[in-house]
Amino acid sequence: MSHKSVMPGFRPTIGLTLLYLGLVVLIPLSTLVFESFKLSWDDYVHIITSKRVLSSFQVSFFAALIAAAVASVFGFITAWVLVRYSFFGKNIFHALIDLPFALPTAVAGIVLATIFQPSGFLGRLLNEFFGLQIAFKPIGIVIALIFISIPFVVRTVEPVLLEFESAMEEAGASLGATRLQVFTKIIFPNISPALLTGFALAFARGVGEYGSVIFIAGNIPYVSEIVPLLIVIKLEQYDIQGATAIALTMLVISFLLLLIINLLQFWVRKRSGQL
Amino acid sequence: MSIILSDISKNFGSFAALHNINLEVPEGELVALLGPSGCGKTTLLRIIAGLEHTDQGSVIINGENKTSQNVSQRGIGFVFQHYALFRHMTVFENVAFGLRVKPRHTRPSNEIIKKKVHALLDLVQLDWLHDRYPDQLSGGQRQRIALARALAVEPSVLLLDEPFGALDASVRKDLRLWLRNLHHDLNVTSIFVTHDQEEAMEVASQVVVLNHGHIEQQGSPSEIYDNPTNAFVSRFIGQTNVFDLDEHDNEWLRNVGIINANSTGRIAHVRPHDILIEKSESHQDATATLKDWQHLGALIRLELVKNDHHASKSLFAEMPKEQFKALALKIGDVVKLKIRHAHWFH
Numbered sequence: 041m042s043h044k045s046v047m048p049g050f051r052p053t054i055g056l057t058l059l060y061l062g063l064v065v066l067i068p069l070s071t072l073v074f075e076s077f078k079l080s081w082d083d084y085v086h087i088i089t090s091k092r093v094l095s096s097f098q099v100s101f102f103a104a105l106i107a108a109a110v111a112s113v114f115g116f117i118t119a120w121v122l123v124r125y126s127f128f129g130k131n132i133f134h135a136l137i138d139l140p141f142a143l144p145t146a147v148a149g150i151v152l153a154t155i156f157q158p159s160g161f162l163g164r165l166l167n168e169f170f171g172l173q174i175a176f177k178p179i180g181i182v183i184a185l186i187f188i189s190i191p192f193v194v195r196t197v198e199p200v201l202l203e204f205e206s207a208m209e210e211a212g213a214s215l216g217a218t219r220l221q222v223f224t225k226i227i228f229p230n231i232s233p234a235l236l237t238g239f240a241l242a243f244a245r246g247v248g249e250y251g252s253v254i255f256i257a258g259n260i261p262y263v264s265e266i267v268p269l270l271i272v273i274k275l276e277q278y279d280i281q282g283a284t285a286i287a288l289t290m291l292v293i294s295f296l297l298l299l300i301i302n303l304l305q306f307w308v309r310k311r312s313g314q315l
Numbered sequence: 316m317s318i319i320l321s322d323i324s325k326n327f328g329s330f331a332a333l334h335n336i337n338l339e340v341p342e343g344e345l346v347a348l349l350g351p352s353g354c355g356k357t358t359l360l361r362i363i364a365g366l367e368h369t370d371q372g373s374v375i376i377n378g379e380n381k382t383s384q385n386v387s388q389r390g391i392g393f394v395f396q397h398y399a400l401f402r403h404m405t406v407f408e409n410v411a412f413g414l415r416v417k418p419r420h421t422r423p424s425n426e427i428i429k430k431k432v433h434a435l436l437d438l439v440q441l442d443w444l445h446d447r448y449p450d451q452l453s454g455g456q457r458q459r460i461a462l463a464r465a466l467a468v469e470p471s472v473l474l475l476d477e478p479f480g481a482l483d484a485s486v487r488k489d490l491r492l493w494l495r496n497l498h499h500d501l502n503v504t505s506i507f508v509t510h511d512q513e514e515a516m517e518v519a520s521q522v523v524v525l526n527h528g529h530i531e532q533q534g535s536p537s538e539i540y541d542n543p544t545n546a547f548v549s550r551f552i553g554q555t556n557v558f559d560l561d562e563h564d565n566e567w568l569r570n571v572g573i574i575n576a577n578s579t580g581r582i583a584h585v586r587p588h589d590i591l592i593e594k595s596e597s598h599q600d601a602t603a604t605l606k607d608w609q610h611l612g613a614l615i616r617l618e619l620v621k622n623d624h625h626a627s628k629s630l631f632a633e634m635p636k637e638q639f640k641a642l643a644l645k646i647g648d649v650v651k652l653k654i655r656h657a658h659w660f661h
Contacts, residue, residue, distance in 0.1 A: 207399035210366050211461075213386045214393040215413035215468055225416070229403045311403075 072291065076284040087285045092261050093270065099178055100267040101293070104246030107185030111242045112235055114186070115193025122194070123201040137194050140187055145251030152184050153255040176258025181266065184252045189242035196238035200231055233309050240301040247294055316471040316504050317342045318363060322372035325358055325528075332358045334528040336372070340506060340521070345498045347519035348508045351551070355528040356508045357476055363506065364474050365389045377471055392465030392503075396477040398457040400449035406460050407445040410435055413468035435463040438497075455486040462494075466501070475507035479514065491518050512552050516540065524548050546660040549584045556590070556630050558583040558657075567623040571602050571652045580659035587616065590632035591653040594642055598622075601649035603630065608639070608646070615639040622649065 076084065087093065122133065140148065156163045156175040166172040174180045204227065212222040250268040257264040267290050274283035323336040333355045340346050348356040361367035363374055365386035373382040381389050401409050408415075410432045414423055423431070436442035439459040449457055458478060465473060478494070479487040495518050498505055509515050515522045516536040524531040524539065524547075532544045543549035550557070558573060560581050568574045573583050595601035603619040606629060617639075619630045632652075644650065 205397075205399060207395045207397060208401060210386070211393065211395060211399040211401070211464075212412070212416075214364060214366070214391060215416065215464065216387050216390075217412070217416040218387065221416045225412070226401060 069291065072284055072288055076281065076288045079281050079285055083281075084285050087282050088289055092265070093286060095262045096265045096267045096270045097290070097293075099181065099264060100247055100290075101297075103178060103181040103185055103266070104243050104249075107182045107189060107246045108239050108243035110182070111186050111189040111193050112239045115190045115238060115242070116197055116231070116235055118190065119194045119197040119201055123198060137191050140191050145188065145249065146255070148187060149184060149252035149255035152180075152187065152252065156180060156183065156256060175256050176260065176264065178257075178264050180256040180258070181253050181264060184256050185246040185249055188249055188252050189245050192241040192245060193235070193238035196241065197231060197234050200234035204230060233305055236301060236305045236308060240298060240305075243301070244294065244298060247290070316377035318377075318472060318504060318506070319375040320359075320363070320372065321375070323359070323362060323369050323374070324371040325355075325362060325367065325369055332528055333362070333369075336528075336530060338523060338530065338533070340504060342504055343502045344504060344521050345495070345519050346506045346521045346523060347515035348506060348523050348525060349512060349515040349551075350510065350525035350531075352510055354525045356510075356525050359525070360474050360476055360506060360508050363472070364391050364393050366393070390468070390471045392468065392470030392473045394458070394461050394465050394473070394475040394478050396480045398449070398454075398461045398481075400457055400461055400464070402449055405446050405448060406436070406441070406452070407432055409449065409460060410464045410467050412464065431467065435467055436460075438466075439463045453486075454482045455490060458482065458490065459493075462497075466503075470503065473503050473505040475505065477508050477510070480509075487514075494518060516552070524551060526551075543584075543658060546582060546584065549658050549660070554587050554631060554633075555584045555658075556587065558585065563621075564623045567602060567621065572654050573657055578657075578659060580661045582660045583657040584660065585654050585657045587631045587633040589654060589656040590630065591655055592617065592619075592632055592634065592642065592644075593651045593653070594644065595649045595651045598649055600651060602652045603650050605644050605646055605648050605650060608644075610636075617644075619650070619652070 079087070118137065122130070122137075153160075153175055155161045156166075158164065158167060158173060158175065160175070163173070163175055166174060174183060208226055208230075209222050212226045213219075217225065248268065250266075250272075253266055254269055257266060257269075259265050259269055267286060271283045271286050274280075274286065318338075318340040320336055320338040323333055323338075324331070325333040336355075336359060348359060350356045358367060362369045363376075365374075365381065365384055365388075369382065373380055375381065376389065376391075386393075401412065404412065411428050414428045414431065417423075433442055433445070436445055439462060441456055441459055441463070444452060444456065444460075449460070452460065458481075462475075462478075475494075479490055482490065491514060494507075507518070519536065521533065522536055522539050523533045526547050532539055532548045534542075539548060540552055543552060546557075549555055558568070560568065560574075560583070565574070573585070601622055603621050605617060606620045607618040609616045609618075611633070613636055614633045615636055617632045617634070619632060621630065630652075
């Protein structure tokens with residue numbers, strides 16, 4: 041680079057970015073890796089493949105996946121309503137969306153547990169009419185994660201919907217497309233990369249979520265125990281190496297899943313001519 | 316297919332965008348809706364398309380009342396100012412869209428779609444771009460693709476909303492001519508919206524001048540240019556010099572020949588080419604002074620200041636370059652004006 045770039049500040053900004061990444065992300069995470077190296081491979085495999093750990097992985101990742109999928113659907117609809125229609129109280133609606141961001145997750149967890157437990161307001165109704173029990177079951181975890189992750193979807197999809205050129209819809213309609221065809225063939229393909237981002241954020245948040253889940257989950261080993269909780273339990277028993285082994289595994293799986301989602305996003309954008 | 320609009324009115328809140336519009340477009344015409352921005356021309360076009368609904372009146376296309384029909388059922392082709400191509404589809408898929416969304420029993424087979432789309436792309440001379448995405452095309456190419464896309468469904472009428480508004484001047488010139496030729500070949504009834512009078516005169520067979528939600532005049536380009544019905548049309552179509560009789564010396568007006576047996580109003584509009592100029596020998600009989608002149612290609616535009624007691628705006632006259640050379644005028648020379656034709660308004 042013999043010529044100076046027109047955009048000033050490349051060196052200081054990249055320097056600060058690397059410093060931040062190093063201090064806040066890489067050093068803590070590498071400590072995790074080094075700590076787990078104190079374990080032999082056999083010990084590591086033994087910890088990870090214990091039945092309790094495996095089922096907690098299953099619970100965490102499946103619940104996060106389902107919750108992210110549901111949150112994507114409802115988050116998309118919410119963003120659609122917020123962008124497309126004007127109605128009384130829209131600003132309050134806007135503020136409500138962000139509430140799960142600001143609320144301490146434990147508060148959310150306690151509230152959800154209170155209303156969904158068998159004697160709680162919703163728990164009793166669901167039990168009476170559908171014979172459903174939400175609290176202390178995996179489905180309770182999913183409910184808590186949906187609550188936590190909807191704003192991620194809404195806030196990623198919303199700006200893209202706002203920017204969407206309505207002339208494209210009008211063009212579709214003028215060519216004889218029905219409303220459904222306009223949505224499925226024009227609007228949705230243009231929104232889907234943003235929706236995927238929202239899904240990825242919701243999923244990532246769901247995998248790591250702790251506070252809102254533990255109150256409603258019941259934390260029954262093999263049934264509704266999530267990975268973050270298991271790590272805390274191990275730490276409380278001063279089994280630091282056991283905790284790091286689980287944490288490292290979770291880190292790797294999360295990283296791979298996010299990588300896959302990113303690749304998927306790249307593919308969607310490329311296919312739709314946005315790259 | 317003919318289009319008949321009767322008694323169309325449209326309000327946006329308290330703003331009356333259109334006011335009792337009556338308009339008939341005979342089959343096969345290429346009509347320009349011309350007017351300044353905010354005059355309602357785009358609203359009118361969108362009402363014909365069904366993208367906007369009229370508060371009152373009816374839209375009849377080919378004898379069928381389409382007033383309450385949705386845009387998707389009207390069988391029109393619409394071309395947008397900013398192209399509105401589908402960004403996530405290739406050029407080919409953009410053009411094929413209208414065929415692919417047809418109900419199953421009327422949808423052509425893939426073979427036929429392929430043939431038809433390539434034929435349309437050939438028509439707009441862009442078949443070589445069929446696998447590109449809209450973002451990879453220039454503005455002129457995008458607009459031609461948009462036109463091919465609109466034509467794919469064999470619309471009964473073609474509606475174009477400022478189709479060249481977002482393009483470079485040179486591309487715009489080419490596309491105007493191209494559109495005119497295309498219309499000549501296809502002969503589909505077309506209406507386009509423009510605020511550029513030159514564009515309207517050059518492309519359209521009929522011009523409709525709109526202002527403040529009213530139709531001011533409708534006619535062929537030459538009718539509108541030669542016989543404007545009011546001062547607005549006269550001023551809007553081409554350059555014109557405005558003489559308010561109250562603001563001028565009677566003697567000066569008589570000298571240049573505006574006032575004669577045909578003078579019927581208080582305001583005279585004079586086209587720049589209707590002002591004849593002779594070199595004046597003395598200051599006594601001179602009626603104007605040359606202030607400046609500009610080169611317009613084959614024509615020279617002269618900016619003149621009147622020699623009378625009222626200080627007022629400059630006049631503009633135009634003459635061929637050769638004539639200007641022969642007169643050998645310099646800035647500051649005095650000249651004699653002769654006005655050979657004026658339009659009179661009250």
